[in-house]
Amino acid sequence: MKPQAFKTMASLFILLAAPLLASAESEPAGLTPDSIHIQRCSACHYVDGKAPGAEFPNIAGQYESYLIRALKMFKENKRDSDAMELIASLHKQQELVILANYYAKQPAPGPAVASPDQTLAARGQQIYTSERVYGISCADCHGPDAKGYVRGSPRTRITRSIPRLAGQQPVYLKTVLRKFTSADPQHPGMCGMRKAGKSLNHKDIDALVEYIASKKSE
Numbered sequence: 398m399k400p401q402a403f404k405t406m407a408s409l410f411i412l413l414a415a416p417l418l419a420s421a422e423s424e425p426a427g428l429t430p431d432s433i434h435i436q437r438c439s440a441c442h443y444v445d446g447k448a449p450g451a452e453f454p455n456i457a458g459q460y461e462s463y464l465i466r467a468l469k470m471f472k473e474n475k476r477d478s479d480a481m482e483l484i485a486s487l488h489k490q491q492e493l494v495i496l497a498n499y500y501a502k503q504p505a506p507g508p509a510v511a512s513p514d515q516t517l518a519a520r521g522q523q524i525y526t527s528e529r530v531y532g533i534s535c536a537d538c539h540g541p542d543a544k545g546y547v548r549g550s551p552r553t554r555i556t557r558s559i560p561r562l563a564g565q566q567p568v569y570l571k572t573v574l575r576k577f578t579s580a581d582p583q584h585p586g587m588c589g590m591r592k593a594g595k596s597l598n599h600k601d602i603d604a605l606v607e608y609i610a611s612k613k614s615e
């Protein structure tokens with residue numbers, strides 16, 4: 398976390414600490430929308446995991462193993478976000494797993510961009526499907542329909558997933574993709590992406606986002 402972020406952190410802490418300190422109770426595994434845990438996330442992800450604005454990610458219907466990994470990275474300060482680093486640090490790993498399970502079960506929202514600029518989206522599709530960086534395209538990993546996938550290994554019993562991108566919020570996508578291209582050391586876990594992102598300029602990112610954000614998520 399950057400030093401100038403401490404002021405933001407302090408106000409966030411005031412916002413979040415009261416309900417946390419007021420509830421020392423532990424909750425049952427099956428969370429409901431009125432659970433205190435969900436209420437803590439709802440300011441920025443709503444109760445159903447849909448983003449309240451284009452700068453926040455939709456987390457509804459995202460793969461559980463991806464959500465768990467993202468939350469773990471925030472908790473371990475391996476993924477930069479003032480809000481999420483603080484929030485994840487206030488929860489036990491087991492609670493984060495339960496939250497990921499809850500949000501993964503919510504229905505994924507429709508495309509965040511309903512009427513895309515067709516020229517821009519067509520350019521985005523071209524980059525997404527056919528431009529290769531280090532011999533591999535976005536579609537090779539995230540799938541031709543940008544819906545991602547889950548892969549499990551029966552030997553190691555580890556499940557990892559490539560996140561679904563289709564229909565995701567545009568400002569969030571731009572922020573994340575710009576972080577990937579900036580060689581920001583706060584994104585070490587996104588290594589496949591770091592390589593993929595390196596050759597993308599801002600115009601490419603705008604085109605990719607127009608394409609991805611207007612695709613059907615289900």
Ligand code: HEC
Pocket residue numbers: 434437438439440441442452453454455456464467468477478480481484488496497560572573
């Ligand atoms: C104060 C606002 C805020 C609150 C409260 C909040 N989040 Fe977030 N969350 C964000 C923002 C902003 C991001 C995007 C971070 C980034 O730029 O990488 C995010 C990202 C995430 C991601 C990663 C999504 C992805 O596609 O990679 C997950 C998972 C997540 N939040 C879960 C939660 C959970 C669970 C809670 C409640 C315990 C919570 N958040 C509470 C603002 C918030």
Ligand code: HEC
Pocket residue numbers: 454466467525533534535536537538539558559560561562570573574586587588589590593594597605
């Ligand atoms: C080598 C495989 C690979 C390639 C190629 C790749 N990605 Fe990814 N991408 C991933 C993985 C794995 C993650 C999750 C990273 C993590 O969990 O640390 C990810 C994460 C993302 C995210 C963040 C999703 C979220 O919800 O926060 C975006 C956006 C993204 N990729 C877009 C792209 C685009 C656009 C391209 C093409 C320029 C691309 N990716 C190419 C594997 C890949």
